[in-house]
Amino acid sequence: xxxxxxxxxxxxxxxxxxxxxxxxxxxxxxxxxxxxxxxxxxxxxxxxxxxxxxxxxxxxxxxxxxxxxxxxxxxxxxxxxxxxxxxxxxxxxxxxxxxxxxxxxxxxxxxxxxxxxxxxxxxxxxxx
Numbered sequence: 001x002x003x004x005x006x007x008x009x010x011x012x013x014x015x016x017x018x019x020x021x022x023x024x025x026x027x028x029x030x031x032x033x034x035x036x037x038x039x040x041x042x043x044x045x046x047x048x049x050x051x052x053x054x055x056x057x058x059x060x061x062x063x064x065x066x067x068x069x070x071x072x073x074x075x076x077x078x079x080x081x082x083x084x085x086x087x088x089x090x091x092x093x094x095x096x097x098x099x100x101x102x103x104x105x106x107x108x109x110x111x112x113x114x115x116x117x118x119x120x121x122x123x124x125x126x127x128x
Contacts, residue, residue: 001044001045002045003044003045003046004039004045004046004047004048005045005046005047005048005071006037006048006049006050007047007048007049007050007068007120008050008051008052008056009049009050009051009052009116009117009118010052010057010060010061010117010118011051011117012036012037012038012049012050012051014117015049015116015117015118016038016049017117018091018093018116018117019038019040019047019049019116020038020040021087021091022084022087022088022116022122023040023042023047025080025083025084025087026042026073026075026084026124027042028040028041028042028047029041029042031046036050036051037049037050037051060118061118061119061120062119063119063120063121068120069121070120070121070122070123071120071121071122071123072111072122072123072124072125073122073123073124073125074124074125074127075111075112075124075125075126075127076127077126077127078102078110078126080124080126081102081110081111081112081124081125081126082102084112084124085101085102085112085114088112088114093114093115093116093117094114094115094119095112095113095114096113096114096115096121097113101113102126105123105125108128109125110125110126111123111124111125111126112124
């Protein structure tokens with residue numbers, strides 16, 4: 001079981017405007033805040049977002065490089081995935097594969113795909 005995952009971001013406050021409401025809708029609660037980051041917890045799993053130091057910002061993030069490709073979360077239901085999709089759109093964040101929503105991952109896969117402010121791909125999957 002995953003204990004925690006730490007993700008470096010380019011602008012912590014900008015990222016938190018996405019991640020805080022997004023994770024709340026998935027049942028995560030803020031568990032710790034410090035000068036360089038914030039952590040959110042759901043059960044035993046913790047997600048931490050930390051400010052990337054200035055000397056490492058230039059390379060930026062791209063999911064096609066070595067490392068993290070995307071984060072996938074379990075939604076409660078298809079209606080829950082749809083609620084999150086509406087929130088992503090109304091909040092002005094990028095939805096991926098919108099022309100194929102909600103079956104961009106295949107006819108048996110009901111999911112939202114979007115990006116956070118650093119273009120980290122995020123997926124929310126409804127139960128089968």
